[in-house]
Amino acid sequence: MYHFIVNKGSGNGKGFIIWNIIENILAVKQLNYQVFFTNYPSHATEISKEIKNGVIIVIGGDGTIHEVINGLIRSNTSIGIIPAGSGNDFARALDIPMNAEEAFDWILAGDERTVDIGRIGDKSCATVIGIGFDGKVAQTVNASRTKKWMKFFRLGRMSYIFSVFKVLFGYKPADISITIDDKTEKMKDVWLVAVANFPYYAGGMAICPNAKGDDGYLELCVVHGMSKFQFARAFPGVYKGKHVSHPSIKMLTGRQIEISSSSAMIVHGDGEIIGETPIKINIEENALRVI
Numbered sequence: 368m369y370h371f372i373v374n375k376g377s378g379n380g381k382g383f384i385i386w387n388i389i390e391n392i393l394a395v396k397q398l399n400y401q402v403f404f405t406n407y408p409s410h411a412t413e414i415s416k417e418i419k420n421g422v423i424i425v426i427g428g429d430g431t432i433h434e435v436i437n438g439l440i441r442s443n444t445s446i447g448i449i450p451a452g453s454g455n456d457f458a459r460a461l462d463i464p465m466n467a468e469e470a471f472d473w474i475l476a477g478d479e480r481t482v483d484i485g486r487i488g489d490k491s492c493a494t495v496i497g498i499g500f501d502g503k504v505a506q507t508v509n510a511s512r513t514k515k516w517m518k519f520f521r522l523g524r525m526s527y528i529f530s531v532f533k534v535l536f537g538y539k540p541a542d543i544s545i546t547i548d549d550k551t552e553k554m555k556d557v558w559l560v561a562v563a564n565f566p567y568y569a570g571g572m573a574i575c576p577n578a579k580g581d582d583g584y585l586e587l588c589v590v591h592g593m594s595k596f597q598f599a600r601a602f603p604g605v606y607k608g609k610h611v612s613h614p615s616i617k618m619l620t621g622r623q624i625e626i627s628s629s630s631a632m633i634v635h636g637d638g639e640i641i642g643e644t645p646i647k648i649n650i651e652e653n654a655l656r657v658i
């Protein structure tokens with residue numbers, strides 16, 4: 368049995384258009400399914416908690432996937448994705464086709480794999496947890512009316528870049544204490560710490576290019592001791608993962624991470640705001656079944 372969870376508003380209405388395409392295919396193929404439409408933020412978590420078996424097919428973006436997996440962990444249900452968001456970073460990391468019909472065929476083929484999940488307390492994150500500058504950018508993107516306007520013109524990625532430069536001018540780096548698997552380090556002037564289960568966030572930025580969602584480890588990217596000018600210059604390199612060799616960028620790996628900071632740093636997971644430092648993150652291996 369296929370259980371569809373559809374965020375009609377994802378990708379500025381792409382979710383609705385894609386659902387219509389899939390509904391027609393379901394009718395032609397005479398497949399057994401039920402469909403739920405999300406009516407408000409966090410509704411997808413409530414819906415997925417009630418589904419105890421079968422396959423949940425998400426038609427939405429990373430925000431909807433984030434909500435679904437937060438209802439799902441340790442259930443017998445597996446998840447399939449038909450990308451309909453503006454970022455689709457989880458689907459990108461799993462090589463899921465961006466075309467709706469192809470993504471549905473992929474799900475019908477039924478090849479299942481298990482992936483790890485990043486955890487902050489009782490919150491689950493599929494892709495990247497971002498602390499500091501990233502958290503502030505995610506907060507700005509989510510609040511920004513520009514996002515809606517830019518998505519209308521299919522410029523979803525532009526809204527992230529726009530917010531990066533908006534936040535850049537006023538942002539003040541913090542000093543942090545970071546413990547990775549019992550080894551503690553102090554770092555000064557930290558712009559951001561990205562803790563990644565999979566490489567991408569913000570619509571294709573390869574912030575931790577070597578993150579593998581099935582190896583039991585999280586990859587970290589710490590950006591510290593940079594001027595605003597250096598930060599702006601290094602920024603475009605993140606799309607191809609070229610930033611990793613920058614002298615002010617440190618790449619690390621670990622399974623359990625604790626971060627505290629001299630001033631509160633905003634934390635996002637999968638682009639959704641989760642809270643502020645201090646935080647503890649750990650990895651839960653093979654926690655999610657994905658088709």
Ligand SMILES: Nc1ncnc2c1ncn2[C@@H]1O[C@H](COP(=O)(O)OP(=O)(O)OP(=O)(O)O)[C@@H](O)[C@H]1O
Nearest residue numbers: 377378405406407408428429430431452453454455
């Ligand atoms: N009916 C609704 N009204 C308002 N918000 C909703 C509704 N249904 C879901 N949402 C919210 O929409 C947000 C955005 O959804 P989603 O992330 O799937 O799309 P997106 O932002 O276009 O894609 P991406 O995250 O990949 O950039 C989710 O965080 C979810 O809480």
